[in-house]
Amino acid sequence: MIQRGFLRMDSPSATTENTPLLLRLWRNQQHRSITIQIITMVVLFTILGMIGNNVATNLEKAGKEFSFGFLNYPAGYDITFQPFISYSPTDTHTRAGIIGLLNTLLVAVSGVIIATILGFTMGILRLSSNWLVNRMVYVFLEFTRNVPVLLHILFVYGIFLYTLPVPKKAINISDTVFLSNRGFYTPAPVFEEGFGYVLIAILVAVLIVFFFKQWAKKIQDTTGKIYPVFYVSIAILIGLPLLTFFISGSPLSMEMPAMKGFNFKGGTSIKPEYIALTFALSYYTSCFIAEIVRGGVLAVSKGQTEAAHGLGLRPNRTLQLVVIPQALRVIIPPLCSQYLNLTKNSSLAIAIGYMDVVATIGGITLMQTGKEMETMIILLLVYLFISLVISAFMNWFNRKMALVER
Numbered sequence: 001m002i003q004r005g006f007l008r009m010d011s012p013s014a015t016t017e018n019t020p021l022l023l024r025l026w027r028n029q030q031h032r033s034i035t036i037q038i039i040t041m042v043v044l045f046t047i048l049g050m051i052g053n054n055v056a057t058n059l060e061k062a063g064k065e066f067s068f069g070f071l072n073y074p075a076g077y078d079i080t081f082q083p084f085i086s087y088s089p090t091d092t093h094t095r096a097g098i099i100g101l102l103n104t105l106l107v108a109v110s111g112v113i114i115a116t117i118l119g120f121t122m123g124i125l126r127l128s129s130n131w132l133v134n135r136m137v138y139v140f141l142e143f144t145r146n147v148p149v150l151l152h153i154l155f156v157y158g159i160f161l162y163t164l165p166v167p168k169k170a171i172n173i174s175d176t177v178f179l180s181n182r183g184f185y186t187p188a189p190v191f192e193e194g195f196g197y198v199l200i201a202i203l204v205a206v207l208i209v210f211f212f213k214q215w216a217k218k219i220q221d222t223t224g225k226i227y228p229v230f231y232v233s234i235a236i237l238i239g240l241p242l243l244t245f246f247i248s249g250s251p252l253s254m255e256m257p258a259m260k261g262f263n264f265k266g267g268t269s270i271k272p273e274y275i276a277l278t279f280a281l282s283y284y285t286s287c288f289i290a291e292i293v294r295g296g297v298l299a300v301s302k303g304q305t306e307a308a309h310g311l312g313l314r315p316n317r318t319l320q321l322v323v324i325p326q327a328l329r330v331i332i333p334p335l336c337s338q339y340l341n342l343t344k345n346s347s348l349a350i351a352i353g354y355m356d357v358v359a360t361i362g363g364i365t366l367m368q369t370g371k372e373m374e375t376m377i378i379l380l381l382v383y384l385f386i387s388l389v390i391s392a393f394m395n396w397f398n399r400k401m402a403l404v405e406r
C-alpha cells in the first residue's frame with residue numbers, strides 16, 4: 001500500500017518532474033509549434049541572406065552596380081500601342097514601363113470580362129438538353145483546353161495578319177470603320193466644352209439606379225411586389241445622360257480616320273496584337289470557366305429547381321434567383337484562379353510583339369541597360385501586386401455572395 005503524501009517513482013507526475021525542460025517544452029503542442037516556426041524563419045532568412053550575398057558578390061565581380069537609376073534614362077525605343085497616355089522615344093524607361101503596365105492591365109481587365117461572359121454562357125449551354133448544342137460546346141471546350149495557350153495566340157494573330165488586307169485595300173464599313181492587317185481604325189470621340197455635364201448626369205444616373213435597386217429590394221422583402229428593376233435601370237442609365245447631352249448642345253464630335261500615305265491617320269487605332277492577345281486569352285480561359293460554372297450548377301440540389309418550378313417560377317427566373325446564387329459559392333474560389341492565370345498568361349504578349357510590361361521593362365529596357373536583376377525584381381513585384389489585388393477583390397466578393405443563414 002502507498003502512503004498518502006508520497007509518489008511512486010513510476011507515476012506520471014514523477015516522470016514529468018524528472019523529464020528535462022527542453023523535452024517537456026517540445027512535447028507541448030503550442031511550444032512545439034512556435035519553435036518550428038522560429039526555426040523555419042531562421043532557415044529561410046539565412047538562405048535569403050546567402051542568396052543576396054552571392055548575388056552582390058557576382059555583380060561586383062561583373063563590374064555591375066545594383067541600382068534603379070536606369071529608370072530615369074531615356075528609353076530610346078518606340079511603343080506603337082499607347083491608348084491611355086502619350087509616349088515618345090525620348091521619354092524615360094519609367095514612362096515606358098508605365099505604358100507597358102497599362103497595356104497589361106488593359107488586356108487583363110478586358111480579357112477577364114470577355115472570358116467571364118463566354119465562360120458562363122458555355123457553362124450553361126454545356127448543361128443544355130439539346131444534344132447538338134451540348135456536343136458542339138463539349139468538343140470546343142476539349143479542343144481548346146488541350147492546346148497550349150501560346151499556340152492559340154499565334155493562331156489568332158496569324159489570322160489577322162494573313163487574312164486581312166493591307167491598309168490601302170482595307171475593308172471599308174460605311175466610311176467610318178476600316179479593317180486591315182495593321183489594325184482596326186474607328187472614329188475617335190472629341191470631347192468639347194459642356195461634356196462635363198454629361199459625365200455628371202452619368203454619375204447621377206448611377207446613384208439613382210443604386211438607390212432604386214435598394215428601395216425595390218426592400219419593397220419586395222416587405223410586400224412581395226416585384227418592380228422591373230432591370231428595365232427601369234437601363235432607361236435611367238441611357239435616358240438621363242442622353243437628355244443632358246442634347247440639352248447641353250451635343251458637346252461631342254468624332255474624328256474620322258483617313259488614309260494618308262501608306263496608313264490611316266486620325267481616329268482610334270486598335271492594334272491587331274491587342275485584339276489577338278485579348279481574344280485568344282479570353283476564349284482559352286473561358287473554357288476552364290465553363291467547366292467551373294457547370295460544376296457549380298450541378299452542385300446545387302435538383303430539389304431546389306423542382307421547388308422553384310413548383311412555386312411557379314419560370315426557368316430563367318429559377319436560374320437567376322435560385323440556382324446561380326447557390327452555385328456562386330462553389331464557382332467563385334476556382335474562378336479567382338482562372339483570373340490570375342489569365343493575367344499572368346498575358347506575359348506571352350511578347351511572342352507577337354504586344355508591348356506589355358514584360359516587353360518593355362523585361363525586354364527592351366533589360367537589353368539596353370543590362371540590369372537583369374533589377375528588371376526581374378520590378379516584374380516580380382508588378383505581377384505580385386496585381387495578383388494580390390485580384391485575390392483581395394475575389395475574397396471580398398466571395399464573402400459578399402456567401403449564403404446567410406437566418
